[in-house]
Amino acid sequence: MAKTFHLTIANVGENLFDGEALSVTLPGAEGMFTVMAGHEAFVTPLNAGVALVKTTDGAETSYTLSPGGIAEVSGGQATVLL
Amino acid sequence: MALKDIKTKIKATERMHKVTRAMEAVSAVKMRKTQAAALEGRAYARAALSLLTRLAGTRHVKEHPLGQEREGSKLALVVITSDKGLAGALNSGVLKRAVEAIEGRSIEDVTVFAYGKKGQEFFSRRGYTVARAIENKQDEIPLAIMEDLVTEITEGFLARKYDKAVAVYSNFKSTFEQIPTMRRLLPLSLPALADIVGGIVPAKGKWSSEEPIAAPASYEVEPSDGEVLGILIPKLVAIALYHMLLESKASEHSARMVAMKNASDKSKDVVRDLTRQFNKVRQAAITREVSEIVSGREALSV
Numbered sequence: 001m002a003k004t005f006h007l008t009i010a011n012v013g014e015n016l017f018d019g020e021a022l023s024v025t026l027p028g029a030e031g032m033f034t035v036m037a038g039h040e041a042f043v044t045p046l047n048a049g050v051a052l053v054k055t056t057d058g059a060e061t062s063y064t065l066s067p068g069g070i071a072e073v074s075g076g077q078a079t080v081l082l
Numbered sequence: 083m084a085l086k087d088i089k090t091k092i093k094a095t096e097r098m099h100k101v102t103r104a105m106e107a108v109s110a111v112k113m114r115k116t117q118a119a120a121l122e123g124r125a126y127a128r129a130a131l132s133l134l135t136r137l138a139g140t141r142h143v144k145e146h147p148l149g150q151e152r153e154g155s156k157l158a159l160v161v162i163t164s165d166k167g168l169a170g171a172l173n174s175g176v177l178k179r180a181v182e183a184i185e186g187r188s189i190e191d192v193t194v195f196a197y198g199k200k201g202q203e204f205f206s207r208r209g210y211t212v213a214r215a216i217e218n219k220q221d222e223i224p225l226a227i228m229e230d231l232v233t234e235i236t237e238g239f240l241a242r243k244y245d246k247a248v249a250v251y252s253n254f255k256s257t258f259e260q261i262p263t264m265r266r267l268l269p270l271s272l273p274a275l276a277d278i279v280g281g282i283v284p285a286k287g288k289w290s291s292e293e294p295i296a297a298p299a300s301y302e303v304e305p306s307d308g309e310v311l312g313i314l315i316p317k318l319v320a321i322a323l324y325h326m327l328l329e330s331k332a333s334e335h336s337a338r339m340v341a342m343k344n345a346s347d348k349s350k351d352v353v354r355d356l357t358r359q360f361n362k363v364r365q366a367a368i369t370r371e372v373s374e375i376v377s378g379r380e381a382l383s384v
Contacts, residue, residue: 010126012225012324029310043137045313070314072133081130081321 003037004056006077009063016063016082017053024078025052026071041074051080085367088360092353099349105168106342113257113335116221120254120332127325128282134318135275137311146311147240149270154245155191158213158235159184160267161201162251162327164334165218170344172252172260172337173200176330179262180205180250193244195231197327221331225324232267232320239268251326252333253281258340260333265326267319278322 007021025034027049051063069082143149161180163173177200184192194210196202198218206212214234216227238244247268253261263281266274 008129010129012123012126012321014122015125043133043310043314045310045317070130070133070317072136074136079129079133081126081133 002056005035005037005039007053007080008078009051009053009080009082011082017061020056021078022054022056024054024080026080027051027065028071035071035073035078037076039073039078043070043072043074045069046071046080083359083363085360085363088356088363092356092360095349095353095356099346099353102342102345102349106339106346109335109339109342112221113332113339116328116331116335117254117257119221120328123325123328124282127321128279130318130321131275131279131282131325134270134315134322135272135279137314137318138270138272138275143270143311143315146315148236148268148311148315151269151271152242152245154242155187156193156243156245157184157187157191158193158195158238158244158247158268160195160197160231160235160247160249160323161205162249162330163196163198163200163204163218164330164338165199167200168341169334169338170341172334173198175260175262176250176252177201177204179264183248183250183264193238195235197231198330218330223324223327225320228320228324228327229317232316232323236268236316236319244268249323249326251330252337254329254332254336257336260337265322267322270315282325 002022004020004022007017007019007024008015009017023034023036025032027047028044029047032049046065046069048066048068049064051065053061053063055061065080065082069080072079072081137143138149159180161176163176167173180201189209190211192210194201194205194212196205196212196215199215202212202215214231216231235244235247239247246266248264248266250262250264253263255261265278265281
């Protein structure tokens with residue numbers, strides 16, 4: 001089974017996603033990128049766009065990111081703040 | 083006091099009681115809403131500030147102008163108060179804390195950013211430069227307002243108009259306890275940030291049991307360090323300020339609710355005391371009249 005990591009996508013007032021994910025595709029400042037388990041620690045601002053989250057049950061969910069945000073990956077978990 | 087005066091006084095106090103009770107009810111509703119917002123916002127603020135703290139530990143930030151300590155005494159002071167009074171010692175506490183924060187600096191060295199009329203009035207009356215005054219009217223504030231404010235402060239900081247930026251607000255503990263708090267915004271420093279994050283205690287939920295922040299030795303920063311940090315740091319500082327604003331809102335309405343409740347209780351006491359006095363005076367008058375009649379009759383019958 002593929003490895004998962006903990007992903008949090010949060011807005012000021014609410015958590016949009018909080019749980020284990022296989023991968024997440026995000027609109028970075030320099031184009032789309034995908035984060036999977038074991039990604040190196042990094043941080044980047046995000047453009048407005050769509051975050052595509054893949055979970056272990058094969059479901060793909062998309063979240064609208066507007067007006068953009070911040071993505072951070074460190075120590076086996078990823079945080080997306082809008 | 084004459085009977086009529088007491089009666090008027092009772093009426094007036096009762097009217098006052100009605101007003102304070104209504105204000106108490108209004109504040110109670112607002113308090114519930116703003117408290118919920120503040121508590122919910124804590125998780126987000128904590129996540130954002132933890133991120134900032136982790137970043138502050140890396141060399142990228144230490145090398146970034148926004149993270150560098152400077153000699154100099156020019157201070158940007160953000161004061162978050164309410165627009166209206168009648169909230170107990172809330173605003174005076176915050177202003178007292180703010181005065182402590184600027185102690186030892188001359189008037190020219192301090193630039194005030196006032197969020198809320200009370201803070202603005204206080205500092206402009208004393209001759210300080212109020213660079214920006216924002217009304218603290220609505221309860222729902224867009225993050226964008228804070229971003230504007232932070233942009234102005236960071237630009238001023240980079241242009242060396244200020245050497246340091248601090249914020250004073252009232253931290254919400256519980257309905258009965260609000261603590262005037264000062265936090266440093268710029269330059270970024272690990273201890274100051276750890277202090278802020280430590281002060282954010284979510285009531286419950288995911289972040290409530292989070293262990294201390296472990297900073298990875300280095301971050302990959304994309305696209306380039308300076309550029310990204312120039313965007314990230316103001317954004318995260320704006321989130322910190324926004325969090326402070328939510329806390330202040332919750333504090334304001336809680337303090338006002340408690341103040342109005344005290345006023346209502348007190349006015350009830352006053353009405354009771356006055357009524358007692360009213361009865362006494364009335365009874366005294368009756369007794370006097372009766373004894374006059376009786377003694378008059380006795381004088382005649384002899």
